[in-house]
Amino acid sequence: MTKVRAPLAAALLLVALASLPFVLAPYPISLAARILAFALLVVSVDVLTGLTGLPSLGQIAYFGVGAYTAGMVGIHVTSNVLVQLVAGAALAAMVALLTGAVAVRTSGIVFLMVTLAIGELTHRLADGLDAVGGSNGLAGIPAITVYPGGEPIILAGYTYWWVLTVFVLGFLLAVLVSRSPLGRAMRGVREAEPRLAAIGQRTYTIKLAAYVFAGAIAGAAGTAWTVQARFVSPGDLAFSVSAIALLSVVLGGAGSLWGPVIGASVVILVRDWVSGYLPGQGELMLGALFVLAVYLLPRGIAGLRPPRRDRPSPAQQEQPAMEVVG
């Protein structure tokens, strides 16, 4: 039953998301675009943290590579957004390959610290590099075009649709990978890494593949971020963004892909919209939300779904062993 329901629910949700520009004013629409770009970053964190069991604070680095690449390509090369997307995702994947080659040799808390360092280094680099605007950020990014010679897209509704397109593509790609042999091997790393080696699988390869894939997704999210803001600043790569991305994964339920997306929406809505009614208290409310989530939703929003039907009761489990004795 759930097999029929899930795609139907996803299709309805997609229609609802796509029709948002017809019902919302430009400010809420740009907030929605920001949520979608951030949610795709959160998906990339979840691919590592939830699926592969590697808790990461470094995805902001690849998000930053994507965002700055899109901006630089926009200013110096072309306003074509497809070129920006491909360049941003590809460069982010390459940087992820280089940094991941070292990072995935570690695990657990060490991995968390290494990725934190990667994120902070990128943040500092963006802050200090004059070629990308330094601490002033990268301004003057021209409006995007979708095909060569096309009209520049300026209205918030249209940029929102582009961000939605990137989000849906990235999310579907993550779903596809999670259902593939690579996705199963990634879960295998999370559940019992030594066992994977004992059946003859190099876990380093699996972890690096997951890391590069997550880096590409984060890079794509970064290009979408630039499209909706037409401005990138080092502040977008701050540690606090990594922290709330990881918070969104925990809030949504690590390992499920849709849960963290809802988690991301809740986190951004609380920080940027609800906090508008209590000025200056956004961070405090996020903190309170996190504490509540840990107490009330130990398995996240995704854990609210009823447990699997096919699990037997403990009594049923004991029976087969007893029959042999009898």
Add this chain to the structure above:
Amino acid sequence: MSLRTHHANDDLLVVENLTLRYGALTAVDDVSLRIASGARHALIGPNGAGKSSFFSMLGGATSPTSGRIVFGGEDIVSHDEVQRARAGLVRTYQHSSLFTGLSVLDNVRIAVERVSGHPLRPWPSRADRRITSAAEEHLAHVGLVDRRDQLVSSLSHGERRQLEVALVLACEPRLVLFDEPTAGMSAAETHRFAELVESLPRAVTTVIVEHDLDVVFRLADRISVLAAGRLIAEGSPEHVKADPVVNEAYLGDSNDREPLFLDTPADVRTAR
């Protein structure tokens, strides 16, 4: 001292002068043995005999201080666990080490995908159906096919051991190392497990390290006995049972001791 009765060509696994030292402690002391292709070999010995160290050197988790391990004609002593598993030498774990958060079917699929050569394919495809049916065959063999969609965390201890066997078989091994497979099992579970091992095809050679001597005498056609790191006896179950050196190693040199090996359960009552 010559314990070699097989011809070299028949031997799947040849261990020569294997030694493992931790500082002053010699855990395994110059052990040599040969395991014929298709054999049901058991490794026994009292606590601290060096069984686990020896086992872990065969599996590749520990590197020996000196000695050679030749598997299928190839020196594998410098191979790691992954390379040995790919060569067909696969181990099980004493404490079930399965992918507990995944379904029973997914556990076996991970192994089938590794063997069938596309563990890194990042998209689903039609080939997944063949992988699934191969995994189901392995589950059917160990009697777990009706549990395929359950999470491993919901299985009983005995069922987890059955799954462990399915996972190992899915690796298409030439030799399986069983590390105390019946530890912690009920009598019924042990019986089922022994049946399962007996049902393995002869193309799969098995080496079993086990405390439960009933299981050893039921399953093994050849037994090696380790004591204090040394190989003290080797031969058929009858030969080993009758060997006074083995009895002494297990029970010490006392005169009014209980017999170590009892032929029938009735003897248990008369002996006490």
